[in-house]
Amino acid sequence: MTPFEYDFLRRLLKTQSGLVLSDEKQYLVESRLLPVARGAGLGSLSELVAAIQKPAGKQLSDSVVEAMTTNESFFFRDKTPFDHFKEVMIPDLLSARAGRRRVRIWCAAASSGQEPYSLAISLKEMGAKVAGWSIDILGTDLSNEILEKARNGIYSQFEVQRGLPIQMLVKFFAQKGELWQINPDIRAMIKWRKFNLLDSFSTIGEQDIVFCRNVLIYFDQQTKIDILHKIARLMPSDGYLVLGAAETVVGLTDAFQPVPGRRGLYQPKAAAAAKPSGPRLAAVGGLTSR
Numbered sequence: 686m687t688p689f690e691y692d693f694l695r696r697l698l699k700t701q702s703g704l705v706l707s708d709e710k711q712y713l714v715e716s717r718l719l720p721v722a723r724g725a726g727l728g729s730l731s732e733l734v735a736a737i738q739k740p741a742g743k744q745l746s747d748s749v750v751e752a753m754t755t756n757e758s759f760f761f762r763d764k765t766p767f768d769h770f771k772e773v774m775i776p777d778l779l780s781a782r783a784g785r786r787r788v789r790i791w792c793a794a795a796s797s798g799q800e801p802y803s804l805a806i807s808l809k810e811m812g813a814k815v816a817g818w819s820i821d822i823l824g825t826d827l828s829n830e831i832l833e834k835a836r837n838g839i840y841s842q843f844e845v846q847r848g849l850p851i852q853m854l855v856k857f858f859a860q861k862g863e864l865w866q867i868n869p870d871i872r873a874m875i876k877w878r879k880f881n882l883l884d885s886f887s888t889i890g891e892q893d894i895v896f897c898r899n900v901l902i903y904f905d906q907q908t909k910i911d912i913l914h915k916i917a918r919l920m921p922s923d924g925y926l927v928l929g930a931a932e933t934v935v936g937l938t939d940a941f942q943p944v945p946g947r948r949g950l951y952q953p954k955a956a957a958a959a960k961p962s963g964p965r966l967a968a969v970g971g972l973t974s975r
Contacts, residue, residue, distance in 0.1 A: 686715060686730040693734055694718070694749065701750050702827060703883050703908045717752045721745070751828040756899065758796035759847035761803045766898065766927050769950045771807055774894055774925045779818070781923050782893070787819045791892040791919075793882060794900040795824035798835030798875075799844075802867055804896075805874040806857055823889070825880035832877050838867035883908070886915045893921060898949075899929035906937070913938045917953065926951040 691711050698704040706714065715730060722733040725745060737746050761767050778788050792801045801824040808815055826832050845854050845865045858865040880889070882900070895916050901909045916926060917940035926941055928934070928949050934941045941951040 686711065686734075690731055690734045693738075697737070697746065698750060698753055699905075701746070701883075702754050702881065703904045703912075704754055705903060705905045705908075714753070718749060721748050721752050724748075751830060754827050754903075756794070756796055758799045759844065760799045760849040762800065762848055762898075763930055763949075764848075765930075766896070766949055767803060767807055769925075769927070769947050770804060770894075771811070773944070773947060773950065775808075775811070775815075777923070777925075778893055782818075786817060787821070788894070789821045789890070789892050790823070790894045791889060791896070792822065792824045793880075793895065793897040793916075795826050795832075795835060795877075797831050797840075797844075798824060798838060798877075799840075799848075800824075800896060800898070801835070801875045802838065802871060803848075805871050806853055808874070809857070809871065810853075820874070822875045823878065823892075824875050825878045825889075827879065827881050829879055832879060835875075836872070836877050838872045839864050840867075841865075882912050886919055889919055891921065892919050892924065894925045894927070895920065896927045898927060899932070901928065901932045910937050914940060917941065920953060922953050924953060 691714065694714055695706050698706060718730055718733060722728070722730055725733070725736065725748075727733050727736060733745065733749070736742055737749065775788075782788055790804060792804070795801050801822050805822060808820060824832075824835060826835070839861065841864060845858065854865065857868050857871055859868060897912070897916065901912065904912070913934060917938070920926070925944075926934075928951065930949060932949075934943075934951055939954060942954045944950040944952055
C-alpha cells in the first residue's frame with residue numbers, strides 16, 4: 686500500500702467514523718483490511734482503495750469502516766464502572782425517579798454487546814430491590830455485523846471467560862455446543878441500533894446514564910468536544926456519564942465534572958458539585974427491568 690493510498694484510507698475513516706490514525710498505524714490497517722479485500726475478490730489493498738473510489742464503492746467503503754472501528758470488549762470490563770453503577774448511579778436514580786419509575790441507559794459504541802449485557806445482568810442481580818421499574822437499555826454501534834452478534838448474544842468459551850464470574854455464566858447463559866448464549870430474558874432487556882457518533886443525537890432521546898467508554902481515545906480533540914457536548918444535551922441535570930480509564934472531560938468541556946472519589950464517573954457540572962464524596966451505604970427503592 687502506497688503512502689497516498691494509506692492517506693486516502695485515513696481521510697475516509699476520519700470523515701465517516703471520526704477515527705484518527707497516526708502514521709505508525711499502517712500495519713493495523715493492513716491486518717484488518719486485507720480480509721475485507723479478499724472477501725470482495727480483490728488481491729491487494731491497492732485494489733481495494735481503487736474499488737472504493739468507483740461509483741459503486743459505497744458498500745466496500747462501509748465494510749472498511751466497520752472493520753476498522755470494531756473494538757475489543759468483554760464482560761464487566763475494568764469492574765470499577767459496574768461498581769459505580771450498582772453503588773452510586775442506580776441508588777441515586779431510584780430515589781430521584783420515584784415519581785416516574787423509569788431509567789434510561791445508553792451504551793454508545795457497544796461493540797459485540799458485553800457492556801450492555803453486563804449492565805442488564807447487574808440489574809437482574811439486584812433482585813427484589815429493582816421491582817416495579819422500567820429500565821430501558823440502548824446499545825448502539827457503527828457496525829451492522831457486530832450489532833448482529835450482540836443481538837444474538839452468542840459468545841465463545843474464551844469470550845465468556847473474560848470477566849464473567851462462573852456463577853453468572855451458569856445462571857444467565859445456556860450452552861450451545863462449544864458456544865454460550867445469554868438467556869432470552871436478558872437479551873430482551875436491550876434494544877440495539879446502528880448509530881454513528883458523528884451524527885446528530887436527536888434520535889437518541891434523553892438518557893439518564895450514558896456509557897461512552899474507550900471510544901473517545903480514537904478521536905481528535907474537536908471531535909471529542911463535539912461528542913461530549915451532544916451527550917450533555919441529552920442528559921438531565923442529575924444524569925451520569927461514564928468514560929474509560931484513559932479518558933477524561935478535563936480540558937475538553939465544562940459541561941461535566943468528575944464525581945468526587947469515583948474514577949471515570951461524571952455528572953453535569955451543577956449536579957456533580959452538589960454530590961458528597963465517599964461510598965454509598967445502601968440502595969434505595971426498587972426497580973424492575975424489561
